[in-house]
Amino acid sequence: MPRTTTIECPGCPPLRALTFDVLGLIKVIEAQGTQGGIPKVVERWGEPDSSKCVLAASINDRKIDPLLAVARKGGMIEVCSPINGDVRFTVSNVSDASLRPEDDAVVGLHLFSRQKLELTSRSCTLFTCTTKGNASMRSIEITDSPEGSASVGSSRTWSVCASGNILCTKVDASENYALFGGKGVEVNMWDLENCTKIWAAKSPPKNSLDIFSPTWFTSATFMSKDDHRKIVAGTNNHQVRLYDISAQRRPVISFDFRETPIKAVAEDLDGYTVYIGNGSGDLASVDMRTGKLLGCFLGKCSGSIRSIARHPELPVIASCGLDSYIRIWDIKTRQLLSAVFLKQHLTNVVFDSNFADKEVAPLADPPLNAEQIANENEISDDEETLPVKRKKASKKEEGSKKKKKKKATKENASEVPEENEESEKVALKEKKGSKKLKPKKRSKRSKYEMVDDAP
Amino acid sequence: MGRKRKASESEAEEAFEKEKENEEYRNKQQQQKKNAGEIVPSMIRNKERRSEVHAKLKHQKKVEKRKKIQARDAAEKRALELGEEPQPRSVPRTIENTRELDETVCKPDDEELFAGNDADEFSVVLKREGTAKVLITTARFNSTRGPAFISELLSVIPNAHYYKRGTYDLKKIVEYAKNKDFTSIVVVHTNRREPDALLIMGVPDGPTAHFKLSKLVLRKDIKNHGNPTSHKPELVLTNFTTRLGHRIGRLIQSLFPQDPNFRGRRVVTFHNQRDFIFFRHHRYIFESKESKETNSEGKKAKDAKLAKAPQEKVVARLQECGPRFTLKLISLQHGTFDTKGGEYEWVHKPEMDTSRRRFFL
Numbered sequence: 028m029p030r031t032t033t034i035e036c037p038g039c040p041p042l043r044a045l046t047f048d049v050l051g052l053i054k055v056i057e058a059q060g061t062q063g064g065i066p067k068v069v070e071r072w073g074e075p076d077s078s079k080c081v082l083a084a085s086i087n088d089r090k091i092d093p094l095l096a097v098a099r100k101g102g103m104i105e106v107c108s109p110i111n112g113d114v115r116f117t118v119s120n121v122s123d124a125s126l127r128p129e130d131d132a133v134v135g136l137h138l139f140s141r142q143k144l145e146l147t148s149r150s151c152t153l154f155t156c157t158t159k160g161n162a163s164m165r166s167i168e169i170t171d172s173p174e175g176s177a178s179v180g181s182s183r184t185w186s187v188c189a190s191g192n193i194l195c196t197k198v199d200a201s202e203n204y205a206l207f208g209g210k211g212v213e214v215n216m217w218d219l220e221n222c223t224k225i226w227a228a229k230s231p232p233k234n235s236l237d238i239f240s241p242t243w244f245t246s247a248t249f250m251s252k253d254d255h256r257k258i259v260a261g262t263n264n265h266q267v268r269l270y271d272i273s274a275q276r277r278p279v280i281s282f283d284f285r286e287t288p289i290k291a292v293a294e295d296l297d298g299y300t301v302y303i304g305n306g307s308g309d310l311a312s313v314d315m316r317t318g319k320l321l322g323c324f325l326g327k328c329s330g331s332i333r334s335i336a337r338h339p340e341l342p343v344i345a346s347c348g349l350d351s352y353i354r355i356w357d358i359k360t361r362q363l364l365s366a367v368f369l370k371q372h373l374t375n376v377v378f379d380s381n382f383a384d385k386e387v388a389p390l391a392d393p394p395l396n397a398e399q400i401a402n403e404n405e406i407s408d409d410e411e412t413l414p415v416k417r418k419k420a421s422k423k424e425e426g427s428k429k430k431k432k433k434k435a436t437k438e439n440a441s442e443v444p445e446e447n448e449e450s451e452k453v454a455l456k457e458k459k460g461s462k463k464l465k466p467k468k469r470s471k472r473s474k475y476e477m478v479d480d481a482p
Numbered sequence: 483m484g485r486k487r488k489a490s491e492s493e494a495e496e497a498f499e500k501e502k503e504n505e506e507y508r509n510k511q512q513q514q515k516k517n518a519g520e521i522v523p524s525m526i527r528n529k530e531r532r533s534e535v536h537a538k539l540k541h542q543k544k545v546e547k548r549k550k551i552q553a554r555d556a557a558e559k560r561a562l563e564l565g566e567e568p569q570p571r572s573v574p575r576t577i578e579n580t581r582e583l584d585e586t587v588c589k590p591d592d593e594e595l596f597a598g599n600d601a602d603e604f605s606v607v608l609k610r611e612g613t614a615k616v617l618i619t620t621a622r623f624n625s626t627r628g629p630a631f632i633s634e635l636l637s638v639i640p641n642a643h644y645y646k647r648g649t650y651d652l653k654k655i656v657e658y659a660k661n662k663d664f665t666s667i668v669v670v671h672t673n674r675r676e677p678d679a680l681l682i683m684g685v686p687d688g689p690t691a692h693f694k695l696s697k698l699v700l701r702k703d704i705k706n707h708g709n710p711t712s713h714k715p716e717l718v719l720t721n722f723t724t725r726l727g728h729r730i731g732r733l734i735q736s737l738f739p740q741d742p743n744f745r746g747r748r749v750v751t752f753h754n755q756r757d758f759i760f761f762r763h764h765r766y767i768f769e770s771k772e773s774k775e776t777n778s779e780g781k782k783a784k785d786a787k788l789a790k791a792p793q794e795k796v797v798a799r800l801q802e803c804g805p806r807f808t809l810k811l812i813s814l815q816h817g818t819f820d821t822k823g824g825e826y827e828w829v830h831k832p833e834m835d836t837s838r839r840r841f842f843l
Contacts, residue, residue, distance in 0.1 A: 077601030
């Protein structure tokens with residue numbers, strides 16, 4: 028018999044991910060079942076049209092009224108619902124009429140999850156940045172008109188760089204700071220409140236052969252949620268650098284990874300692990316405290332990685348890129364959980380973290396008929412007050428699901444703490460380990476400083 | 483010997499049995515000797531005897547095979563005469579038809595595929611909105627078989643222009659080609675005076691495919707070769723099944739003009755088999771020949787009424803011309819040539835080679 032090797036895919040926990048591709052399609056991937064669900068494409072939004080290629084995407088996955096912002100090639104930004112894909116409104120990002128939108132493509136997009144106090148709950152704030160360095164912040168009021176038009180409440184535009192191209196931008200978890208980097212642009216950080224530059228990196232010194240590698244950042248991210256001072260950036264000449272803005276302007280740690288440019292960097296929740304993906308499809312996790320490679324994610328991935336997303340709760344990451352697969356990996360074992368072929372070159376992937384709650388609901392479905400009817404009445408009341416406009420057919424089902432969601436969350440909540448405790452223990456151990464490491468690190472740092480001072 | 487002896491048996495019987503056992507043992511030994519002689523001729527040390535036995539074995543096999551085929555044909559004929567369905571012939575199991583399941587294989591009803599095709603880099607040429615214009619150049623060092631191969635490539639690809647490489651960077655050449663409205667660049671890389679790699683690049687933003695080139699046979703080394711005319715050739719692309727294969731196929735297709743002169747009867751073939759792309763270049767002709775009259779007189783009289791209509795038989799004849807070579811994809815890069823900062827759409831990695839039955843094109 029022919030020997031056929033099957034790629035072992037144990038399947039992944041219930042999750043929901045959205046991918047964006049060059050034809051402007053948004054595909055929803057869902058894995059169902061508690062153990063070993065095989066993810067499938069459940070929905071596809073939009074018509075294939077290369078002029079609507081997705082450049083950047085950002086999700087705000089709060090429990091009530093989640094939003095998804097998608098920047099497209101023509102300079103349009105769509106804000107839609109990640110649940111059913113209905114477009115709420117579109118905003119044009121073309122600020123200068125003389126510039127064609129193709130020349131000044133959007134590179135970074137962030138949808139603010141934090142609400143500003145003075146604004147009503149019906150508005151959202153968008154942050155965008157283009158390749159030419161035109162950053163803008165605007166808050167948008169959602170009006171109730173059926174066409175989904177929106178009025179721009181307040182907007183601020185400023186220029187981040189005078190020359191060069193911005194290639195990567197990121198907003199930190201507290202949403203007060205943003206960082207930019209690109210071709211010919213050193214990594215710099217801006218305060219979004221006042222629109223002022225608070226820090227800029229310094230290029231590393233020439234090497235022993237007197238060769239200076241030109242600045243070309245391809246990816247950057249903040250290292251932990253509650254600290255905006257540590258930045259990890261990947262460069263075009265396959266270097267990964269750690270900057271600490273409280274310490275110095277030159278990188279604290281810098282190391283090489285393989286041979287092709289670092290195209291994607293994503294941080295873990297623990298605040299020191301970083302996932303890096305490069306131009307030839309290698310994905311690895313690195314401990315940034317020491318700069319040591321923890322391990323590579325081995326799978327038959329052969330196309331450049333464009334985007335890595337960390338699931339906010341489950342120990343899972345997703346990567347996607349030019350090989351048109353979305354791959355879901357386990358963090359601890361670094362094993363490929365599953366891969367889905369999506370036919371197009373993918374540009375972005377995001378997780379919808381509210382999905383797990385939804386999925387437990389249908390199991391409890393059949394015996395609840397009487398309650399359902401009762402619930403529906405309440406919900407229809409609720410529904411009217413909600414600002415969301417939804418299709419009528421899906422109204423009832425979703426409403427009933429929501430009710431059950433709460434129950435489900437309770438069930439989940441009872442399960443989760445045990446895991447948390449364990450992970451905490453592990454974290455503690457690791458902390459001890461890190462303490463031991465610290466003196467070493469310091470000495471390293473001081474060395475770096477010495478070197479910096481020397482020339 | 484596998485025989486159990488019962489405890490309660492008489493001595494005579496015992497003796498008899500012993501004798502029997504011995505006899506059996508002897509027989510078996512003899513048989514083993516015989517078997518050994520028949521099955522493994524390599525055990526025989528004497529060369530003459532060995533070759534003799536080997537030839538005998540081979541002949542036997544041949545005869546058996548012929549008998550088998552004859553029996554099958556006879557059975558088929560009988561079945562046909564009886565008006566039954568003949569037994570379906572068994573299909574030999576090959577590596578291709580036991581290929582590993584691949585979800586990226588293109589399906590004809592996939593609308594996303596066609597939408598993707600419309601949007602890709604080659605659609606300008608393939609929709610005949612622009613004409614294909616190819617720049618051919620070499621690596622820095624180029625001699626003997628390199629120039630010969632290029633002159634043959636120039637005769638294969640219409641509207642191809644050779645430019646000396648000089649000491650220009652490839653990126654500079656790409657810039658130049660962009661300005662001069664070329665649609666593709668072909669770079670022939672030569673190592674030790676032998677062409678060993680081919681780089682096909684779409685311009686201005688097409689992908690860059692890097693192929694290993696092997697088994698190059700030039701025109702003058704092909705026996706009974708023909709000389710191609712300057713007509714635009716027809717193109718045959720076979721077996722490009724997956725998405726990657728499809729893309730490579732389109733890349734190759736965009737090298738050639740999309741309106742062949744059928745009068746030229748010239749055909750260029752890129753045949754993919756097990757991820758190797760075989761290039762052939764032929765001239766063909768349809769000849770109408772009178773059917774051979776080898777049948778006996780009596781039979782002819784019988785068939786005269788039936789077989790009068792297909793008197794003239796059309797035969798296609800091929801004549802090979804132009805070079806012959808094999809390509810193997812090493813990498814497909816997104817965008818034009820950029821080894822340092824390039825993003826790959828597909829790279830061959832050693833961990834992919836865990837199965838003989840996995841193909842990517």
